Amino acid sequence: MVSPPPAAPPVPQQRVQLSKITLTKTSPTVSLAKGDQSATMQMNLNWTRGRRGLFGGGGAVDLDLACLYQLKDGSKGVIQALGKSFGNLDYPPYIALDGDDRSGNTTGGENLHINLAHLSEFKRILIFAYIYDGTPNWSAADGIVTLYPPTGPEVEVRLGSHNNRACTCAIALIKNEKNELTVTREVRYINGTQSEISKAYRWGLKWSTGRK
Numbered sequence: 001m002v003s004p005p006p007a008a009p010p011v012p013q014q015r016v017q018l019s020k021i022t023l024t025k026t027s028p029t030v031s032l033a034k035g036d037q038s039a040t041m042q043m044n045l046n047w048t049r050g051r052r053g054l055f056g057g058g059g060a061v062d063l064d065l066a067c068l069y070q071l072k073d074g075s076k077g078v079i080q081a082l083g084k085s086f087g088n089l090d091y092p093p094y095i096a097l098d099g100d101d102r103s104g105n106t107t108g109g110e111n112l113h114i115n116l117a118h119l120s121e122f123k124r125i126l127i128f129a130y131i132y133d134g135t136p137n138w139s140a141a142d143g144i145v146t147l148y149p150p151t152g153p154e155v156e157v158r159l160g161s162h163n164n165r166a167c168t169c170a171i172a173l174i175k176n177e178k179n180e181l182t183v184t185r186e187v188r189y190i191n192g193t194q195s196e197i198s199k200a201y202r203w204g205l206k207w208s209t210g211r212k
Contacts, residue, residue, distance in 0.1 A: 022156045023172070023185035025198055033179045035151030037116045043067075045129060045152065046109035047143040063141055065110040066194070067204050068129040069093045072176075073194075076203060078194060079112065082132065094118040095125070110125065116150065119181070125174040129159070131167045136188070138162040145171050148184060155183055163189035181185050 021030055032041075041210060045065035066080035079087040079097050087096040094115040106173050112127070125147060143159035157172050166189035172186045195207040 010068040017126060020154045030155055030183050032183065033152030034180065035149060037119055039116055039150035040075050041114045041116055041150065042148040043112040043127060044109050044146045044167045045143060062132045063143060065112060065129055066130065067095065067112055068198065069095055070123045071121050072123050076205065083191050089113060089115045091161055119176065120179055122176045123167040124169060125170045126201055128168060128170045129156065130194060136164050136167050138164055158187050159187060159188055166191045170197055
């Protein structure tokens with residue numbers, strides 16, 4: 001009697017692991033994986049570099065990353081290079097901007113950091129970008145914001161649907177819902193300064209003129 005051939009070993013199933021999630025108009029929101037809450041989350045803005053005259057006048061682009069924040073205790077404000085409001089990771093608002101890249105020539109672009117050890121104290125954060133100097137030309141800048149959570153895939157928001165008459169762009173809204181962060185793509189161009197961003201999202205801040 002001929003013995004049947006041995007059964008083929010089961011083929012191991014491959015788990016698909018996304019290395020990046022791109023938020024779009026049709027899929028605008030993602031919940032971030034709960035990871036190490038003693039770590040920080042980086043938010044990076046990068047754009048086309050090394051082009052003279054990109055925004056008119058022969059000067060290099062000066063695209064700035066910033067955010068509005070609101071904590072659970074009701075305190076709120078802005079983190080930006082303008083007015084040297086760079087924030088603090090160890091004290092409220094637990095958000096910090098690492099510098100100001102005035103030309104786009106810095107390989108790492110501009111970065112905001114959030115201290116997730118204080119996750120429970122956050123209510124909402126609006127990431128936005130503004131053009132400090134020159135004629136707006138978002139389409140030429142080709143900006144992109146990437147969030148780097150401590151665990152899980154990167155989250156990418158591209159600054160498409162350009163409106164070159166606007167000088168500010170609300171990029172993404174981060175909300176704390178039951179100690180879980182959700183990120184929603186905005187990419188909403190606003191023809192006005194930071195005060196107009198504040199009004200559009202009902203932040204209720206009072207503004208004064210600032211300089212770098």
